[in-house]
Amino acid sequence: MADQASGGKGATNDVLAWLLDRAHDADNRILEMLYSVVHGTLRWFLLLRESPAAMLGFVLIGFWVFVAVFAPFLTSYDPNALDYAMLADPTPKWMPWEAHWLGTDELGRDIWSRLIWGSRTVLMVAPIAVFMAYLVGCTMGMLAGYLGGWVDMLISRISDIILSFPVLILFIILITAIGPSALNIIIAVTVASSPGIGRIARGMILDLRNHEYVDAAKIRGESALYIMVVELLPNARGPLIVDACVRMGYTIITIGVLGFLGLGLPPPDPDWGGMVVKAKGFISIWPHMAILPSIAISSLVVGFNLLADGLREISMRD
């Protein structure tokens, strides 16, 4: 199955083979680990092609990533520029070649332009926040699971306390206190998400640490840090990758919700949640102002959750 699936990509296989050669030549275990991680991940993505739902998710995410990367080439309007001529009738023309094809908001700002520049914000902040949460969470989980004893006790208790907090309340209190900004959203997501990630990582490590290869590494005289990062973490990646994908979706919802509650990024820069809350007041006259950003955020989250579902199915089959 593995060979058949990865046979689809010749160039990637060459790179992988080269990587494996170097790893063997240098007897470099870190390169070998890199090989197995890259290879395993690639194989997963090739297996994904069998699931239509996961592919739909992939396409949805791909669309927004593309749009975010090429934002300056996809619109000629500045997302914050006001067009007074549109104030009288901001309704969309729905044809991509028309001026302001998705209409403008109540200040005459082009909605298409605000949507695609807004996708930049979301796709910058959410991955960084999830990555930070993983950095902290995996460290916590590995230390707790591998070292055990009082370290485990301490980390688990702290996690329990944070996890018993209703997440949104934690966000509201944190953000109102330290002020809304991209950095603060990242900090808040890290604080709120890392205990959950830590718990998954800890469970995986507890499961894995009695394997022979860990004993072998210990006998070789490897340090605890090496064993945790190089031997254990790559083998725990399955559930963590699936969780990361789900978490991306919920982090995007969180960023949207914070924007909606007025705790998102400061105006005037486009922010999907913030766009919806302002447009809600005009919903009876110009519903498109609220509906379009709602569709944008929903489609991106649907994308991540569909992809996560596909990944979960594959990881269970492995």
Place this chain on the structure above:
Amino acid sequence: MIVFIANRLVLMALTMVISSFLVFGIMEFSPGNVASKTLGPYASDESKKVLFEKLQLGDPLLVRYGRWAGVLTGLIEDPLADPALDLGFDDPRGHQYFGNFGYSTLFKAPVNDVLWDRLGNTAILAGIAFALIIPLSLVFGVLSGMAEGSLLDRGLSLTGIIFTSIPEFASAVFLMAIFVVWLGVLPGTSTLNVTPEWPLATHFVLPVMVLVLYDFGYVARMVRGSMVEVMTKHYIRTAILKGLPYRVVILRHALRNAMIAPFTVILLQINWLITGVVVTEVIFAYPGFGRMLLEAALFGDIALLEAATVVALTVAVTTQVIGDIGYMLLNPRIRFV
């Protein structure tokens, strides 16, 4: 069993103390103090300073936290209620009793006057939503879980995933566009101010719909997961092979065992539901607990925010403990571990 419950209760108390202290600590970073927010933007520095001193905001963090905890447990009298301070605070319940959350500077009333009304409103909203979420997700979860991988399973799972992925403010916008703007059959806000045009019942329809749409897919997923697991068990195979009708196998053998995990998971995931309620209330301007909490946090009303945090935590932690105990009671195999 008793040791286990005692253990959980101690942990619960510890969680409450640490979290309530953390809220005090975090609020320290809040820009602008309560005194200037209470008096508004046009107050003179002089009067702000007077109020700042009256509210004793200059005291160290630990002193203020200790005072708050003392007032709450009824050990000391609320110092802010002293008529000499001339803050106009007056609590009909007296100034020293257990459960005294102090005064809300936002509503200019005792917290207990504000909190419980709002909590009651939220309980009604959440109760109606819950009463719909449970049966709906059971039907969805059982139907898709009893034949994993079937077309029905894929269809239902996909529906569930899509609905849980749509943020509440987005689904609220879609529903408002349909029912408020297009059809005009429901009110756009649910302030519970009954007008002849919109009777009380119509105020609940949209918020409940938003909550149900967001949460049922999530619960259905858990039911499905547990149902899938149960269907692989030997006793199900035995039941099918001895010739029982499929319906009987599902209803009598599978369903009962499949309920154990979701029951606790629903209780353990109460935080998820609380989050949903906060957002929904803000969207529809529903006079509930969640909106109050956001207002208190934005205003820097520490007494109200603390009270709300303590209540939310109590609800969350209590349901989690009940979930744990329920799990033990429902599953005899782990009862005496």
